[in-house]
Amino acid sequence: MRQVKAIIGLGNPGNDYAGTRHNVGAWVVHALARQAGGELRPDKKFLGLHARVRLDGHDLHLLEPTTFMNRSGGAVAALCQFFRLEADELLVAHDELDLPAGTARYKQGGGHGGHNGLRDIISALGNERGFHRLRLGIGHPGDARQVTQYVLGRPGKAEHAAIDAVIDECLATLPLAIAGDWAKAMNRLHSFKP
Numbered sequence: 001m002r003q004v005k006a007i008i009g010l011g012n013p014g015n016d017y018a019g020t021r022h023n024v025g026a027w028v029v030h031a032l033a034r035q036a037g038g039e040l041r042p043d044k045k046f047l048g049l050h051a052r053v054r055l056d057g058h059d060l061h062l063l064e065p066t067t068f069m070n071r072s073g074g075a076v077a078a079l080c081q082f083f084r085l086e087a088d089e090l091l092v093a094h095d096e097l098d099l100p101a102g103t104a105r106y107k108q109g110g111g112h113g114g115h116n117g118l119r120d121i122i123s124a125l126g127n128e129r130g131f132h133r134l135r136l137g138i139g140h141p142g143d144a145r146q147v148t149q150y151v152l153g154r155p156g157k158a159e160h161a162a163i164d165a166v167i168d169e170c171l172a173t174l175p176l177a178i179a180g181d182w183a184k185a186m187n188r189l190h191s192f193k194p
Contacts, residue, residue, distance in 0.1 A: 004132060004178045005089040006061040007032065008076055010117040012152075013066040021138040022151040024163055025093035025117075026064045028134065031167050032174070033062055040064060045082060047075040056175040061085075070116040073124025080125070090131040091177065093170075094118060095151060099137025102162030102194030104170050106177060106186050107133040132177070134170060136163065162194040 009029030017023055033040050036053035040062060043050040048065040061083065065075030076092075079085065088108075094117055099105060109130045112118035122129055139159070141150035155163060169192045176185035 002086060002089050003058065003180055004091045005059070005083070005085055006063060006079060007091045007093065007134075007174075008063045008065070008072075008079075008121075010069060010072055010092065010094040011064060012069050017152070019154045020152050021155055022069060022095050024095045024136045024138060024167075025134070027163070028093040028136065028167055028170055029062045029064050032171060035171055036060075038062065042066070046078050050079070055178060058175075058178050060178070070120055072117040073120035073122075076121050077124040087125050087128040087130040088132070091134055092118070092121060092131055093134040093136060095138045096135035097138060097140045097147065097151070099135060099139075101137050101139045101155065101159045102166050103137040103192070104166045104189055105135045105137075106173075106182060106189060107135055108182070136166065136170075138163070165194040166192060 007029060009026040011017060011023030011026030033051050033053060036055055038051040038053035040049035040051045046063055047067050048063050051062045053060050053062060061079060063075060063079050065072045067075055094115060111129065112122055141147060169189060173185040173189045
């Protein structure tokens with residue numbers, strides 16, 4: 001398994017969406033850029049905000065696509081083509097309805113599970129599902145008809161605090177994941193309680 005060389009945080013563009021549950025993947029990339037002393041800057045060739053940072057001696061690309069969520073694949077494909085990255089060198093951070101807020105899970109490969117951002121990335125990479133995922137729990141509204149409104153809504157204070165806490169834990173486990181020690185990274189992150 002190759003080392004992770006790029007972390008992509010999914011979300012929707014613009015201030016209207018910045019604080020919504022659907023953008024928690026983008027929150028990870030922004031937090032990591034701050035921690036690593038990098039700055040995400042607009043880059044037209046990658047259809048998003050891009051930064052190069054060093055984390056524990058590893059060079060990393062950070063990308064937040066500035067397309068809408070269901071068009072994330074174009075940005076990811078452009079980054080992969082430009083830097084000759086393979087799917088298994090990517091870690092995609094995204095919101096996850098099936099996990100409660102304040103929890104996160106690493107996952108290798110798989111389908112899109114109904115997530116439009118993942119669906120578009122899989123399609124853009126030629127159905128290559130082998131990228132790593134960082135699934136950030138946002139909980140479920142309890143009714144499928146409320147999902148769109150829910151993911152585009154803003155978390156309450158306690159929920160936001162739980163998400164922030166698990167993002168900090170994600171950042172603490174990333175050096176292990178990037179170094180290829182997925183078992184240790186998973187053991188630590190998957191046992192985290194906010």
